[in-house]
Amino acid sequence: MGRRSDHSREELRDMIISEGHRQLAETGYARFSAREVAKRIGYSIGTVYNVLGSHDQLMLAINGLTLDRWQGHLEARLSAETENRLHRAIQAYFEFAILNRNLWTALYDFRLPEGEEMPDYYQQKVRDITQIVIAEIATVLPPAHADRAAPLARSLLACVHGHCFFTLNGTFRLLGETDPLEAAYARVTDAIAACSD
Amino acid sequence: MGRRSDHSREELRDMIISEGHRQLAETGYARFSAREVAKRIGYSIGTVYNVLGSHDQLMLAINGLTLDRWQGHLEARLSAETENRLHRAIQAYFEFAILNRNLWTALYDFRLPEGEEMPDYYQQKVRDITQIVIAEIATVLPPAHADRAAPLARSLLACVHGHCFFTLNGTFRLLGETDPLEAAYARVTDAIAACSD
DNA sequence: AGGCCAATTGAACGTTGTCTAATAATTTAA
DNA sequence: TTAAATTATTAGACAACGTTCAATTGGCCT
Structure with missing residues (x-):
């Protein structure tokens, strides 16, 4: 698929961070996974990395x-x-x-x-x-x-x-x-x- | 191979822990790996798990x-x-x-x-x-x-x-x-x- | 309509912890 | 001295992880 009109890049970033925040609250740092975040918001792992850059930057944002x-x-x-x-x-x-x-x-x-x-x-x-x-x-x-x-x-x-x-x-x-x-x-x-x- | 006469079970346990200690000091917790410990003492990963039980118990001992x-x-x-x-x-x-x-x-x-x-x-x-x-x-x-x-x-x-x-x-x-x-x-x-x- | 370009994907790679069937060496029993 | 039982050790398999990237999709502009 290509561009999806239902979310701007900025909104997607916020979705990832807030879903990550939710997941971190549930599972704790040791079991936290960017892949799982991607799965839960219905995007692929690649998208999370394109938007956030790395696991570290995702953690920083969360x-x-x-x-x-x-x-x-x-x-x-x-x-x-x-x-x-x-x-x-x-x-x-x-x-x-x-x-x-x-x-x-x-x-x-x-x-x-x-x-x-x-x-x-x-x-x-x-x-x-x-x-x-x-x-x-x-x-x-x-x-x-x-x-x-x-x-x-x-x-x-x-x-x-x-x-x-x-x-x-x-x-x-x-x-x-x-x-x-x-x-x-x-x-x-x-x-x-x-x-x- | 089977039993190796050069180290008793007790000695092997100490080797693993002290090599793990050394490695933890070098790399830090985030990059610490039981596999690497096994490699450095010349045993396989399976042996480390047989002797220590789990990653958690190894960390506890270290x-x-x-x-x-x-x-x-x-x-x-x-x-x-x-x-x-x-x-x-x-x-x-x-x-x-x-x-x-x-x-x-x-x-x-x-x-x-x-x-x-x-x-x-x-x-x-x-x-x-x-x-x-x-x-x-x-x-x-x-x-x-x-x-x-x-x-x-x-x-x-x-x-x-x-x-x-x-x-x-x-x-x-x-x-x-x-x-x-x-x-x-x-x-x-x-x-x-x-x-x- | 056709082409550009941003957005998105998912397979690939190397690494991890964990488990387990198979194997090798030693000890014990017959 | 064999045979059997016990123990030590291995290596491969598995699922999951972070990371990268070539390929692809679909909206936008001319």
């Missing part, structure tokens, strides 16, 4: 979509919340990861070959999410220490990430930790207290 | 070896260190991960299928490493708060893990963080200070 959803989730949970916004943010972090286990895990399972950098559009998404956290940290820090907000936010992001990661990969269950969210929140309040001496 | 090395590295760096042992421990954590990037990363890239638990021998190795950290935390905590050592150690392990993870996967570089080790150490001292109020 993970990018996950980042969008994650940011949306975070903003939704944070909107109209006036007190304890930091606790709410950490809760939203965990919530998204647990509700979208396969998608969230794939963000870190997938890596470009050594030496290759993430494309700009992807890097920007990561920075955007980080910026939300920086802003939240800035509001709870004394104005005199406003310059500490960015490095502190990066560090606390890593800290919360670690707690979330150990929750999902079973390490915390193995070690007998029963309330990882509160543990993460405790580390955040400790750090802010230390910075507000 | 990651178990990595955990052994990690614990050894940590103990070596900590031995005969009398002051600032906690700082030294975090440094050793980062050092091992950076020096053995592919091996360390594979500890978290590899996961058993959903629902399957890590075997006991593997869980015990994780607990053993954790116990070292618990002991270190206990020594810097006021005796009155000795019961906080275990949960605090778990949480700080997750925190340091997050910093190390973001260092190796490029997130920290992306965000402009230049000294992740000291950031992690700051979080640890903050937590201990808060617990020693």
